[in-house]
Amino acid sequence: MINEKELVKACLNNDSAAQKALYKLFASKMLGVCLRYTTNKMEAEDVLQDGFIKVFKYLSEYKFNGSLEGWVRKIMVNTALNNYKSNLKRSFHVDINEIHESMITTDIRSENLSEKDLLKLIQELPDGYRMVFNLYAIEGYSHKEIGDKLGISENTSKSQLSRARVALQNKLGEYKNDSVLQKTQ
Amino acid sequence: MKEDFNNIDDIFNKGLIDYQEDPSDDLWSKIESKLPQKKSVSSKSFLGNRKKYFFLAFLLLLAISAIIFFNLNNNPNKNEKINSIKNVENNIISEKVIPENEKLNETVIKNNNEAKIIAVAENKNVINNESVNKTASNYKQTNKKELVLEKISQKENISNNTIVLNTNNDEYNSGIADVATKSNPENNNSKNEQNVPEISSENTNHNEGNKLDMI
Numbered sequence: 436m437i438n439e440k441e442l443v444k445a446c447l448n449n450d451s452a453a454q455k456a457l458y459k460l461f462a463s464k465m466l467g468v469c470l471r472y473t474t475n476k477m478e479a480e481d482v483l484q485d486g487f488i489k490v491f492k493y494l495s496e497y498k499f500n501g502s503l504e505g506w507v508r509k510i511m512v513n514t515a516l517n518n519y520k521s522n523l524k525r526s527f528h529v530d531i532n533e534i535h536e537s538m539i540t541t542d543i544r545s546e547n548l549s550e551k552d553l554l555k556l557i558q559e560l561p562d563g564y565r566m567v568f569n570l571y572a573i574e575g576y577s578h579k580e581i582g583d584k585l586g587i588s589e590n591t592s593k594s595q596l597s598r599a600r601v602a603l604q605n606k607l608g609e610y611k612n613d614s615v616l617q618k619t620q
Numbered sequence: 621m622k623e624d625f626n627n628i629d630d631i632f633n634k635g636l637i638d639y640q641e642d643p644s645d646d647l648w649s650k651i652e653s654k655l656p657q658k659k660s661v662s663s664k665s666f667l668g669n670r671k672k673y674f675f676l677a678f679l680l681l682l683a684i685s686a687i688i689f690f691n692l693n694n695n696p697n698k699n700e701k702i703n704s705i706k707n708v709e710n711n712i713i714s715e716k717v718i719p720e721n722e723k724l725n726e727t728v729i730k731n732n733n734e735a736k737i738i739a740v741a742e743n744k745n746v747i748n749n750e751s752v753n754k755t756a757s758n759y760k761q762t763n764k765k766e767l768v769l770e771k772i773s774q775k776e777n778i779s780n781n782t783i784v785l786n787t788n789n790d791e792y793n794s795g796i797a798d799v800a801t802k803s804n805p806e807n808n809n810s811k812n813e814q815n816v817p818e819i820s821s822e823n824t825n826h827n828e829g830n831k832l833d834m835i
Contacts, residue, residue, distance in 0.1 A: 451652065454652070454655070455648060455652070458648055458651065459648075462642070462643050462647070462648075463640040463641060463642050463643070464638070464640050466640070466641045466642070466643045467636070467638070467639035467640045467641055470639070470641060471636055471639070476641070480643055480644060480647055483643060483647065484647060484650055484651050484654070487651045488651060488654050488655065491655055548631070548635065550635050550636060550639050553631070553632055553635040553636055554636060554639060556632075557632065557636070568632070571629075572628075572629040572632055572633055573632060573633050573636055573637055600628050600629070603628050603632070604628055607628070607631075
């Protein structure tokens with residue numbers, strides 16, 4: 436087991452081997468986080484790259500309060516949210532009906548949803564829903580915290596969450612229907 | 621409905637909280653190339669080293685040029701100084717030695733001793749040549765030569781005075797010239813010329829011995 440303190444100290448001394456070791460330690464897990472906040476792997480890797488650059492840049496601010504993984508994860512989430520915000524400025528909101536249609540066309544065949552299938556469902560959510568659902572259901576933030584992070588009100592956060600759940604449930608229903616149909620056939 | 625929502629939350633939470641996926645192989649190299657600290661440090665250290673080397677090389681060049689410059693400037697002065705010192709020393713030596721030799725010559729002339737003239741002239745030549753060519757460090761040696769000359773003259777006198785024991789002790793001790801001038805006339809004027817060849821032969825022998833000692 437690698438001593439995190441020594442690893443952090445080595446990274447602070449610009450030890451490239453230590454920096455690579457830190458990257459290897461968290462890269463896969465953090466890519467999993469980034470994938471939930473983005474729509475595809477390429478975008479997720481961009482966020483992961485920016486996130487790790489921030490990790491090494493602000494590593495001196497990590498005071499060993501709590502796990503290093505938790506600290507790195509927070510940076511990744513914040514980077515993903517910044518990425519979302521910058522995308523929001525460049526694009527316009529997608530109509531909810533269009534999303535509903537797009538969700539219907541999603542092809543999920545197996546009964547027990549794999550991690551990849553769940554990820555795919557989340558990635559197909561509208562950006563705003565995806566952010567709130569991730570932050571609330573998976574990361575465990577409160578609506579107030581989510582509101583502060585995204586620059587929205589608590590109520591907006593709540594409504595976004597409920598819409599996200601409906602969307603996901605519909606998708607799961609579609610999946611169940613599809614699976615029942617497959618079984619009866 | 622709330623239970624369903626909670627159920628949905630749980631499904632996604634459990635399914636995705638520890639979800640992992642390996643990133644592309646080249647992602648680390650991208651991150652590494654964009655690490656500002658490391659890049660700046662490496663480039664700075666490289667540049668810093670180069671600057672240091674250039675600075676050291678410049679200092680070395682300065683030092684070498686300074687050494688050459690000062691050597692070129694100082695050498696003529698030093699040579700001049702050394703030459704002037706040598707000249708002064710030579711003058712001093714020649715002033716001291718030549719009068720003494722001249723006095724010796726005078727004594728020789730007074731003695732009317734042709735063989736002795738030759739012998740002392742040889743002495744003079746040897747002493748002059750050696751004394752003029754030597755530097756300040758050899759000045760002491762010339763003093764020794766003077767002493768040697770003293771001895772020679774003393775021995776001359778002793779040889780001359782083997783028959784006549786009328787030599788003056790004060791004169792004998794007062795120096796080469798005085799001893800030679802004062803003792804020789806008395807001896808030679810009063811003595812036979814038969815002694816002369818003997819003296820001259822003795823002188824030459826002594827001179828040869830002195831030369832060997834000096835060498």
